[in-house]
Amino acid sequence: MERDTEIESLFEAGRPRGLARAISRAESGDGAALIRRFAERTGRAVTIGLTGPPGVGKSTLCGALVTRARGESKTVGVVSVDPSSPFSHGAILGDRIRLSDHFVDEGVFIRSMASRGHLGGLAGATGDAVALMDAFGLDVVIVETVGVGQSEVEIAELADTTLVAMQPGSGDSVQLLKAGILEVADIFVVNKADHPMALQMQRDIRSMMEMMGTATGGWTPELVPTQAREGVGIPELWAAIARHGAWLRASGRLAAKRRGATLHRARGIALGRLRERVDAALAARPGSSDAADPYALASDVLLELGAGVAAEPAATS
Amino acid sequence: MERDTEIESLFEAGRPRGLARAISRAESGDGAALIRRFAERTGRAVTIGLTGPPGVGKSTLCGALVTRARGESKTVGVVSVDPSSPFSHGAILGDRIRLSDHFVDEGVFIRSMASRGHLGGLAGATGDAVALMDAFGLDVVIVETVGVGQSEVEIAELADTTLVAMQPGSGDSVQLLKAGILEVADIFVVNKADHPMALQMQRDIRSMMEMMGTATGGWTPELVPTQAREGVGIPELWAAIARHGAWLRASGRLAAKRRGATLHRARGIALGRLRERVDAALAARPGSSDAADPYALASDVLLELGAGVAAEPAATS
Numbered sequence: 001m002e003r004d005t006e007i008e009s010l011f012e013a014g015r016p017r018g019l020a021r022a023i024s025r026a027e028s029g030d031g032a033a034l035i036r037r038f039a040e041r042t043g044r045a046v047t048i049g050l051t052g053p054p055g056v057g058k059s060t061l062c063g064a065l066v067t068r069a070r071g072e073s074k075t076v077g078v079v080s081v082d083p084s085s086p087f088s089h090g091a092i093l094g095d096r097i098r099l100s101d102h103f104v105d106e107g108v109f110i111r112s113m114a115s116r117g118h119l120g121g122l123a124g125a126t127g128d129a130v131a132l133m134d135a136f137g138l139d140v141v142i143v144e145t146v147g148v149g150q151s152e153v154e155i156a157e158l159a160d161t162t163l164v165a166m167q168p169g170s171g172d173s174v175q176l177l178k179a180g181i182l183e184v185a186d187i188f189v190v191n192k193a194d195h196p197m198a199l200q201m202q203r204d205i206r207s208m209m210e211m212m213g214t215a216t217g218g219w220t221p222e223l224v225p226t227q228a229r230e231g232v233g234i235p236e237l238w239a240a241i242a243r244h245g246a247w248l249r250a251s252g253r254l255a256a257k258r259r260g261a262t263l264h265r266a267r268g269i270a271l272g273r274l275r276e277r278v279d280a281a282l283a284a285r286p287g288s289s290d291a292a293d294p295y296a297l298a299s300d301v302l303l304e305l306g307a308g309v310a311a312e313p314a315a316t317s
Numbered sequence: 318m319e320r321d322t323e324i325e326s327l328f329e330a331g332r333p334r335g336l337a338r339a340i341s342r343a344e345s346g347d348g349a350a351l352i353r354r355f356a357e358r359t360g361r362a363v364t365i366g367l368t369g370p371p372g373v374g375k376s377t378l379c380g381a382l383v384t385r386a387r388g389e390s391k392t393v394g395v396v397s398v399d400p401s402s403p404f405s406h407g408a409i410l411g412d413r414i415r416l417s418d419h420f421v422d423e424g425v426f427i428r429s430m431a432s433r434g435h436l437g438g439l440a441g442a443t444g445d446a447v448a449l450m451d452a453f454g455l456d457v458v459i460v461e462t463v464g465v466g467q468s469e470v471e472i473a474e475l476a477d478t479t480l481v482a483m484q485p486g487s488g489d490s491v492q493l494l495k496a497g498i499l500e501v502a503d504i505f506v507v508n509k510a511d512h513p514m515a516l517q518m519q520r521d522i523r524s525m526m527e528m529m530g531t532a533t534g535g536w537t538p539e540l541v542p543t544q545a546r547e548g549v550g551i552p553e554l555w556a557a558i559a560r561h562g563a564w565l566r567a568s569g570r571l572a573a574k575r576r577g578a579t580l581h582r583a584r585g586i587a588l589g590r591l592r593e594r595v596d597a598a599l600a601a602r603p604g605s606s607d608a609a610d611p612y613a614l615a616s617d618v619l620l621e622l623g624a625g626v627a628a629e630p631a632a633t634s
Contacts, residue, residue, distance in 0.1 A: 039610035131609075
């Protein structure tokens with residue numbers, strides 16, 4: 001295996017290859033030492049999470065945001081999270097291709113990663129990549145996640161500003177509400193805003209926002225219609241991101257949010273290590289020894305781990 | 318709080334109220350003692366997982382399967398898993414209503430549960446409910462999950478037979494492939510089979526199955542077109558479920574699958590306990606004491622837990 005020092009000098013020299021290798025290290029689960037070395041340099045990048053159901057044009061939106069940032073001479077990192085199969089462990093690409101306009105631009109670093117297999121789960125792999133891009137000195141880091149579910153909510157824990165993209169006429173809104181995605185949106189993006197149902201969707205989102213209410217002193221999510229392919233609405237979206245960033249700083253929330261992100265990552269890392277231990281303990285048990293009682297089995301495993309925790313909470317009755 | 322003995326006698330007497338209360342106990346995270354008491358009675362029920370993306374008619378399919386099972390005088394339990402928001406902790410019902418035909422039937426026990434908040438996560442809450450229904454003596458237990466993602470894969474770990482429902486013309490197939498759902502299907506159900514795109518979807522599924530290949534000596538997933546609302550295809554689906562069950566028994570896979578389910582539940586329970594400990598340790602830390610290094614923080618927490626695990630794997634370079 002490549003030595004840390006090699007990666008480190010490439011990274012220090014601002015060579016994208018150093019960043020790429022550091023992320024690979026993190027992804028394979030042994031980047032801890034590297035990440036710790038660079039931890040103090042983090043905190044400078046603006047981080048943007050972009051999520052929403054499949055097919056809403058997230059990659060196109062992402063590409064448009066990259067173009068916008070480059071127009072202001074900002075360097076950009078993109079972490080594109082593929083929900084890889086838990087069985088095949090293979091990442092399926094696909095619409096990643098739309099980001100390819102930027103592949104030859106030296107101010108843009110694009111990394112597609114699988115969301116599974118890393119010690120700390122999605123939060124671990126993605127959090128590491130964002131931290132490394134930040135430490136590398138990229139000005140803006142965009143995390144794009146495909147799919148609907150828990151992963152989107154996790155992105156909100158990691159990013160300064162979370163964009164939830166939707167498209168009109170898809171009946172997404174109720175599903176998003178179910179999945180808890182609406183609650184994590186700092187900015188709603190209604191893409192394909194030339195669709196006949198676009199105004200209806202905007203009304204739907206507004207009424208759901210009213211239903212949920214707004215936290216006092218909190219940020220009221222903005223709603224930005226876009227046609228990402230044509231660049232329509234992108235300046236407005238960029239301005240909304242900047243407004244949210246300014247609010248985070250002015251309200252003192254930025255520091256709290258970033259501390260929250262560190263805690264979230266630490267939680268993922270710790271649980272990842274514990275998960276390895278639990279799996280090893282379970283795998284080591286002879287097949288015939290267990291009855292149909294998972295609580296007894298869990299107790300045995302926890303005892304074996306010496307974690308000082310029982311499988312059952314203290315009796316309350 | 319109600320005493321275990323009260324619930325136990327209701328349960329023993331075959332009173333649905335006893336089952337309902339036992340599941341509530343499990344759901345609130347302190348059902349371990351009850352479940353352990355009934356663990357030895359489990360293993361008799363046929364368990365069926367039913368999953369697929371939103372809007373494919375899972376509730377209607379579920380209702381049709383219940384009707385079919387009742388036609389054979391089998392008692393049925395349904396666990397309907399709602400992906401509740403991780404923020405509001407509220408379960409959103411909705412199309413649950415289609416199961417209401419069966420609400421007055423004493424041979425049917427329906428339980429809607431939130432998927433979060435339980436110690437052992439989805440596997441924990443759902444696994445407990447299935448085990449309790451099984452121990453209660455219900456002949457068939459159907460677990461229905463809403464949404465697309467990790468939870469579906471978990472269902473496959475718990476159920477004897479997993480049905481993946483899809484609808485034509487939705488472009489679901491690629492998304493399902495991404496989410497790893499195809500790999501867990503014992504039976505594909507193409508619902509709304511009167512749709513003009515139904516044959517195309519069946520062809521798509523067949524070619525994806527060919528791409529994935531079939532494990533030697535394994536089960537080749539069946540594909541059943543249905544129109545659940547009209548009852549079309551339900552006898553065929555029921556027969557396919559029976560064939561899969563017969564194959565599980567004849568091949569000796571049933572025992573392995575159920576041991577796997579117990580291990581999966583034990584893992585969820587153990588990790589749930591550990592998660593509580595990690596969260597408590599993180600919450601107890603003073604806000605100002607941590608730098609931006611989540612690995613250092615994770616190490617501290619693991620040390621504090623005394624779990625004898627480090628946050629970093631042994632150095633390999």
